[in-house]
Amino acid sequence: MGYTLAMEKYDVGIVGGGIVGLATALTLKQRHPDLDLCVVETEGRVASHQTGRNSGVLHSGIYYKPGSSKANHCRLGKQFMEDFCDEHQVDWDRCGKVVVATHASEVERLDRIQE
Ligand SMILES: Cc1cc2nc3c(=O)[nH]c(=O)nc-3n(C[C@H](O)[C@H](O)[C@H](O)COP(=O)(O)OP(=O)(O)OC[C@H]3O[C@@H](n4cnc5c(N)ncnc54)[C@H](O)[C@@H]3O)c2cc1C
Incomplete structure (x- = not known):
């Protein structure tokens, strides 16, 4: 069609x-x-x-379940975007990300994310 x-x-x-x-x-x-x-x-x-x-963020997928389709697609898409930017001279910056626990109950989750 x-x-x-x-x-x-x-x-x-x-x-x-x-x-x-x-x-x-x-x-x-x-x-x-x-x-x-x-x-x-x-x-x-x-x-x-x-x-x-x-917000102009290339998400790294850290909040998704490791090995899940969502996490894998996120990482793959990020790599594609970085390659595209390099190839077409689009500036980007791997500035990192600070993830903080704002409550004691979130510390365990933070450990999991770090893992
Ligand atoms: C505040 C905010 C912050 C975000 N921050 C991030 C981030 O940091 N990192 C990230 O990865 N994602 C982020 N996102 C999500 C990301 O921006 C969107 O998922 C993505 O831009 C969606 O792209 P799209 O092409 O589907 O939609 P759009 O960019 O909205 O494109 C749709 C296009 O279709 C056109 N259109 C609509 N109807 C018609 C029609 N009938 N005929 C012709 N054209 C039409 C519109 O004009 C528009 O240009 C953010 C989203 C928001 C709202």
């Missing part, structure tokens, strides 16, 4: 130019260079919603 945009026809149409839409488009083009693809964005520029207004 194809997509028609104005008078143009595409193999794939992606709605939304946030990080999910753009990463999907990039990956599809890398895997299938001949694919005729379009990204449709309702705003005047890409990344003008959540993607352009978030």
Whole structure:
């Protein structure tokens, strides 16, 4: 099934130019260079919603269960993003993170996270 945009026809149409839409488009083009693809964005520029207004953190996955799909995807995605930034000269910084227990009952959990 194809997509028609104005008078143009595409193999794939992606709605939304946030990080999910753009990463999907990039990956599809890398895997299938001949694919005729379009990204449709309702705003005047890409990344003008959540993607352009978030905290800018590459999450390390420390809060997810070790070995879980969520933890693995988080680490893999972080690696992809670091590689992408290096390849495209986008500055990033491994500044670390301070995780504190604000109550004695949280100390045990902190030990688990450190583990
Ligand atoms: C305050 C805040 C802080 C966050 N901090 C972090 C962080 O530090 N690290 C992190 O990894 N994640 C963070 N997140 C989460 C992360 O930003 C989002 O998960 C991610 O940006 C979602 O990307 P998206 O492409 O799905 O959505 P969006 O970036 O919102 O993109 C959706 C796009 O679709 C377009 N659109 C919508 N409807 C249509 C339509 N009908 N036609 C055409 N275009 C349309 C919109 O204009 C928009 O550009 C944060 C989120 C918030 C809200």
